[in-house]
Amino acid sequence: MKISTPNTPHLAQPEFQDVYEPAEDSYLLLDALEQDLDTQSPLLVVEIGSGSGIISSALSSCYPEAIVLATDVNTSACQATLNTASLNQNKNIQVVRTDFLQCLWDRVKGKVDLLVCNPPYVATDEVELGSKGIEASWAGGHLGLDLTRRIVENLNEILSPNGISYLVLEQCNKPDEFIEEIRTEHGLTCEKVLSRRAGREFLTVIKIKR
């Protein structure tokens, strides 16, 4: 499935300085999705932490027959996502400012066909968590797995019966151990889709389903 990289020239504007600009991790996720997504047609696509909106926009273009809910805690990111959608002619994206789908949970649980997240994966102290600004895009707490683990713990509840999730991991997350945790503690299927070195980071996109 061919995925064109959405245009995001507006991110250079000062109002978006607090928004995570697409980087190697974003592009790796796009490449992984392009490589791995099949012709299944999801109805409800959700992104946690949409940032610039580049991933949601790409998915929206891929799946015009779906509704894409892009969420973020950062106000600027929400606006950036909206602008990205508009610039790339995406008609089926909706943006909501929320923390971890909290305001959507009760209504979307069991219905999400595709859940995507490029999480804050950098290992940090707990005290750096809780920001709603740019730090929220990288501060990942212990082993950098704070948000990632929270997603995995809730996947059984949020995914539809054939729902799939794609997440980005970095080597500081100890991916092999974490994948094992996903399999044994949550009874989910998990595989690596694509890996790439990016500077000092070594990134891996994983795919999780029942």
Next chain:
Amino acid sequence: MKLLTHNMLTSKNMKTVTTGYPLIIQARDVKVMEVEFRAEFISRMIPKIDWECLCRAAEDLGHLNDLPKSVPDNYENDEDFLKKAHHVMLEVEVINGDLICPESSRKFPVTDGIPNMLLNEDEI
């Protein structure tokens, strides 16, 4: 914020709230825009939405028109119905306004079509 999105939002994660649904819409700016009709999308989406909430929201925005109060049997083949559902779900957007929790009266602002549902630490 389309009414389809509003259909998915609750304030249930607030600690004082039991159901938090549906959120009451107090709109200041509403936009109606043409969206390509896709019968299959609407058909697949109908079972996932709360129809009563959708009707109430449409009514609050003055867009109820002749939308049926309940989903007809054999709706998948009723193009007339699907088109009415499509209009209300996807073509009516709240640009600015507030969503109000029916239990706590807490207001969640909608700005430029984006609902801000973020809670304060003491509300969770």
